[in-house]
Amino acid sequence: MPDKKLFGVTALFDSPDGILNAAKKIKEDGYKKYDFNTPYPIHGMDDVISSKPSKLGYITLFFGFSAAAFILSFMWWTLAISYPLVIGGKPYFPLPAFVPITFEFTVLLAVLSTVFGMIAVAFNLPYNSHPLLDTEYMRNVTSDKYGAVIEASDPQFEENKVKEYLKSLGGKSIELIYEPEELKLKVFEPRFLVFLTIVAVLSSAVTYISLNKLMYLPPFDFMLNQKKGSAQEESSFFADKHEMRKPPVGTVARGFLPYEFLGVADTNQFYGNPLLPTKKVLALGQEKFLTFCSPCHGNYGDGSSRLMGQFPPGPTLHSATVIGYSDGKIYNIITNGQNVMPSYAYQITREQRWAIINYIRVLQRSGNPKPSDFTAINKTDKESGNVQN
């Protein structure tokens, strides 16, 4: 078969001693591309193959330590950072209690990585198209013979010379092994494509029908047709004939705080703005102002309403009257409304209202700046290298 490429020459030996002596000789004689196939590991063969021990243990070491580090930090993150829980009065990072899982996970990852590394990286398996497979030689060495193979890629390789050489070492059943023919992948065969199409159509049809049709047919529609009461329906079960269960009289919702100053025009007589105009408070105030106030009062509080023509425009907040309002009075207006402005008590929390007031004061200050403000701005601009005038 001249069109086939030669892979190598094989020989069989009857005893472990025979193969070991042959192996030593082959190595001595300077061959490089050789291998031995034995039904079980032969003592002393490792030294012929390589003088150094297998390095696969480093995979175990690396992945074992990585697994330990990962799972320890993972448990710390879940129980102390992501969802901190005090369990049995123990600290968030109880190291002794984390030891068992750390150990188990270390072993798990070390074993899986070592075996994967051995099979896929060191052995380059699966490799079911290897030339040696499915030969008479392979059938013998997986049972009771000990085989040697010298590959054609060896620099010293000469077909007839190697055949004689293996015979001289005591090898029997010399066999020439050829590379297998190129695999023809049948993936793009029309038959297979038609099969794939049918599978795709069938599985999408089954999925569609079961999710969109079947689920609405008995007995799968039990979720749709449950016995239940709706809030506005008449009840045959409860004595008051109402399906809706109202809370008992006097029930107070969690977190509810009564507003004591309804109708008081200026709450400043009781208390002032509890929030200081810090960066955080002003950012909150700006956000809420732009959301709730700016549609009528304008983005800068100057009364340039975006709803011009649809709703009466809000007055400017830069007028002397508004500047003269106390914080408590503005708070009362936001809470209770004024003229056509409705109450915002349900949209804006108390804290947010005070933050908005702080922000309004900033807007007012920027509308009527003092000379000292310019000095301050110039100073900060100079420091940040942002000089414009």
Place this chain on the structure above:
Amino acid sequence: MTKDYSVELEVIEGNPSLRALDDVIIKPIDARPTKKYNILLSITVTLLLIMAVCIGLTFYYGVGLWGNNQPVAWAFAITNFVFWVGIGHAGTLISAILYLLRQQWRNGIARFAEAMTIFAVICAGMFPIIHMGRPWLAGYLIPYPNTHLIWPNFISPLVWDVFAVSTYLTVSLVFWYVGLIPDFATLRDRATNKVKKTIYSLFSLGWRNSSRHWRHYEKVYMILAGLATPLVLSVHTVVSWDFAAAIIPGWHSTIFPPYFVAGAIFSGFAMVSTVLIFVRTVFNMEHIITIDHIEKMNKIILLTGSMVGYAYIVEWFMSWYSGTPFELFTAMNRAFGPYAWAYWVMMSCNVFFPQLFWFKKIRRSIPITLVLVILVNVGMWFERFVIIVTSLSRDFLPSSWHNYHPTIYDFGILFGSFGLFFTLILLFAKTLPVVSIAEIKSVSKDAQPGHNGGD
């Protein structure tokens, strides 16, 4: 009688040729199932179906079908879980610890024991899940980012259990498969049937018995054995913490981890013996799984049985020495209370009967060994029953005492789990080599090069 102890005993009797070993090990796989095999399989599958029905009813009606009550909430399910996990331990001990100790006789029985480990852990893993009553919630034990934004409680011994048992199952499975790869290659090259050949090729991954591969393979086998050894000791230790970390009298004890591990190996070896005695006869493997194997396993059963007996006695001592009236009461309640019969079944099967193995004649007698190892299995099941039921049914508060009575569903699931186990064993014996072909060849006579250079 003088013996030359410098020469190792032959592991295989009769010095068969390597090909003859292939033939005898692969014969059950190639031959059509016999009538005996079919009868055995029908019995085990019947048991399996009984379990399936009982579990189905349990899922439909809820765990109220079982005899579990408050305070005995763990009852049969956890007893069975601990029992089956324990059975698994012998497999890893044989395949990993005896490998590290260079015990060559293990090669004949390692494959079978490893398979038993996997099947026993499968049986064991089932019980905590069905014990939940709502088995679909088991997924919450896996730490994954869920919509509740919460994580498993990694401080709980029950979560340690999940990690320990699932790691154990995975590692055992990988270890088993790594050992099977060369055997799949042998099967592949013997197969004449095209379908069989394809399946074996797939699993053999194209293994070629290359010396370049064997070099890494042996190293990795050593590493796996080294990792599996502390793992197997850790698994039953973690299981024992399920109990020892609680404050129930009779559970809260520091001797539990070594006591459980010894008990696990004890029961595991008993189960390996029970099954192997049948396998060697049915498959004509008396020369591979020899009477020496049985004797060596009986010695280990004697040793671990004595360790378990020692633990029972230490429990008595500690209940007195601790000065806690509750501990002393629990010890007395075990021996003379409503479950005294279970306690004395456990004592006699685990402590007294295995002592007969001091006699060489009994160690080497197959029928007596079979009776004794079955008794050990019974005794070890009752050990877990005694630990769980006596402690839970009578704890600190007499007002919450409640005796436990199992129902027919409890028994159905218990016997059904044996059905599952033996069905898997029978299927394994028919589809895969029950003895590691490569390993048994490596310990046959003249398998290794002589020191005279082969002249």
